[in-house]
Amino acid sequence: MVLFSFLKYFQEIFDLPAEVIMDQPLIMLVANKRLYIENHKGIALFQEDLIKVRVKDFFIIIKGFNFELERIEEDHLIIVGDFSIIDYEKK
């Protein structure tokens, strides 16, 4: 907890990107067709119309249809499909 608050302080003072220092998720969305998530912790649920991605402290819930996991790697993943809702859920 002490380390976390120190890191947060450090990041704020030097204006550093949170996704690098704090391991926070970085989400990039191209229209409603392509979603890029960095710093994920794995997939919790994978369905054709619903994907739940585990990130630090919460889940990212994506609703839509025709989902496809274009690529999954250790630190990032790319989802393609037609997105309608992107939501967050506390763990």
Next chain:
Amino acid sequence: MSGSRITMFFNGYLLIDIRGNALERFINQINNNDIKLYNLKKIKKNHFQAKIRAKNFKKLRPLVKKRMCSVKIINKYGFPFLMSCLWKRNFMLFGFILLFMIIYLGSSFVWFYEIKGINQLSKEKVELLLNKSGIKIGTLKKNININTAEKNILKLESDIIWIDLSWKGTKLKVDLVERKKVPGAVKGNLISNKNAIISEIIVFKGLPVVQTGDTVKRGQILIASSEESKAARGIAKGYVWYEASGESKLISKKYFFTGRNKRQYVIRIGGFKIYFPPIKINFKEYIKVNSVKIASEWRNIDFPLELINVNYKEIKFIKIEQMRKSAEYFALEEALGKILNKINNKAIILEILPEKLNVHDNNIVRCRLLLKTEEIIAYYKEELGAKD
């Protein structure tokens, strides 16, 4: 697939079926073991489909063994699999290689000639000349030196004054220019082609019949042939007058388009006409523009079918008044245009005399233009029955 689609193709990849319970967890496990999956899709409940690099497939085995899952290969894609497939079909590979060899070998020979620029020489003679200089159908292109062949042909045939050989694939293009034979002189006179006053006469051959200052008529002999020189040669220049008149109206009527148009189509089958749409033309004054489309001819069969596009354009007339001076200008311009159409383009204009003419009608301005030029008036005419 990702941006490395080309590398994926060259390394080879597999389309796999993953079946079992809690597959999300299995995918996370695969990911934690640094095995990359691409284009993961859910087909049914507990049934996923994905792509994986061929070399990573074996790494899946220990993971599959631990879980209640099954992984099966559906299809193999990429260059290595394509090659192994081709390798099995020896004859197809051999056929491809043979085909490329035939195309390569075939394109290194001369197969056709294209000869341009022959009038008096025959095609066979040019081909014979080509054969003599080492170019035959079926010879290797590599063994032919175009430059030396050109020089050889020029040496062999004196009737050819220029030749150019060039390759277009397996075709040899031959462009040549033949020597022109100038016919010998025929007995004849120099004759005037206009009514004129001679301004200058220079005699090269023959006897001068007229002198400077003489008035000559069209068709009159200027330089006659003599016994020594059969054909008369020389230059004869003369003053020639041209006359033309033009007129212009002080008050004239002109029309302009109002921009209102109506279109109608007419289909004509033989003598029968169908109009559509059936419209009424309620313009006071209009111009009718027809454009006809005929059914295209096919194998000498004429279809008696025409589509006529009729365009009715509304017009309005307006009165245009112009000043007397500008009317005179337009009348003179018209007269000048008429004269310039007749004049030889090498003639030199020496004098222009405009003249107003009296007309009974007050609305019309009429002008006459007199133009004096100096030009060559002699042309050569063979004497009837003359022989070289």
